[in-house]
Amino acid sequence: MSLRELVVLGTSSAVPTRHRNHNGYLLLWDGQGFLFDPGEGTQRQMTRAGVGSHDITWICVTHFHGDHCLGVPGIVQRIARDGVAHPVQAAYPASGETFWRRLRHASAFADTRVIAERPVSGEVATFDAGPVTLTARPLSHPVEAYGYRLDEPDGRRMLPERLRERGIAGPLVGELQRAGTVTAPDGSTVRLEECSEPRPGQSAAFIMDTRLCDGVFALAEGVDLLVIESTFLAEETSLAMDYGHLTAAHAGRVAAESGARRLVLTHISERYGIGDEPRFVEEAGRFFDGDIVLAQDLARVPVPRRA
Numbered sequence: 001m002s003l004r005e006l007v008v009l010g011t012s013s014a015v016p017t018r019h020r021n022h023n024g025y026l027l028l029w030d031g032q033g034f035l036f037d038p039g040e041g042t043q044r045q046m047t048r049a050g051v052g053s054h055d056i057t058w059i060c061v062t063h064f065h066g067d068h069c070l071g072v073p074g075i076v077q078r079i080a081r082d083g084v085a086h087p088v089q090a091a092y093p094a095s096g097e098t099f100w101r102r103l104r105h106a107s108a109f110a111d112t113r114v115i116a117e118r119p120v121s122g123e124v125a126t127f128d129a130g131p132v133t134l135t136a137r138p139l140s141h142p143v144e145a146y147g148y149r150l151d152e153p154d155g156r157r158m159l160p161e162r163l164r165e166r167g168i169a170g171p172l173v174g175e176l177q178r179a180g181t182v183t184a185p186d187g188s189t190v191r192l193e194e195c196s197e198p199r200p201g202q203s204a205a206f207i208m209d210t211r212l213c214d215g216v217f218a219l220a221e222g223v224d225l226l227v228i229e230s231t232f233l234a235e236e237t238s239l240a241m242d243y244g245h246l247t248a249a250h251a252g253r254v255a256a257e258s259g260a261r262r263l264v265l266t267h268i269s270e271r272y273g274i275g276d277e278p279r280f281v282e283e284a285g286r287f288f289d290g291d292i293v294l295a296q297d298l299a300r301v302p303v304p305r306r307a
Contacts, residue, residue: 038071063145080112094119139210152201229267252284
């Protein structure tokens with residue numbers, strides 16, 4: 001059975017708090033592990049969450065502000081120390097190549113050759129990431145930043161009643177799925193379209209530090225899981241715009257206008273305490289009437305299943 005869930009490693013913004021570590025998010029997807037924006041302490045948070053370096057197949061950095069990347073050295077060195085043998089791809093803004101090199105080789109250690117750099121540039125960049133396509137689009141922040149989106153290819157859902165009607169069972173079902181046609185026990189030819197229906201692929205988006213912009217909405221369009229920064233509450237909208245951030249209200253609007261299914265609010269400013277947390281959900285809920293999750297460190301958030 002496939003596993004598709006977000007392991008939340010940290011949820012604070014520029015400054016970690018007693019209850020929120022710096023950023024860090026591991027999206028587990030059918031045997032792949034996409035580690036987004038590892039901030040300080042990510043390596044320890046992974047241990048606490050029960051995940052490890054062998055779970056990582058991609059490291060995706062949105063931009064090179066410290067709370068989104070200062071955990072890279074520890075993750076790289078842990079990959080090396082643990083002897084991870086599979087390839088680990090690293091996506092990051094190409095304009096930050098100097099910062100990546102400094103983080104990648106931040107101290108003396110026995111290095112690894114499994115990490116392959118995938119610098120991101122331009123209006124859209126796409127990568128083959130195993131069971132999904134990984135897409136990066138530019139955001140609006142004081143430094144160059146990109147958001148990421150995962151898309152599973154569309155497939156087909158088998159219809160048991162139709163299969164029974166045509167006498168297709170056992171190994172014949174697999175043959176029909178692979179070949180598209182199969183010969184039924186009565187000698188007739190059965191086509192895949194007769195016994196199945198289209199099944200949209202699942203998708204997820206990861207959007208960090210940004211103002212509202214075209215890239216935000218393109219990344220969020222129709223996703224099952226939208227992980228998005230909501231650094232401020234609406235009373236600080238002007239401050240959010242000045243510093244290139246979103247409010248919880250902005251996040252709710254994006255989810256509603258994009259048709260997202262589950263909204264995960266994160267990257268919470270240190271100015272807010274535990275008593276303020278319900279306000280984030282309330283503000284987002286004024287726009288979005290779907291499922292809203294205020295991310296907490298070490299929580300696990302499943303990608304909602306398709307019907």
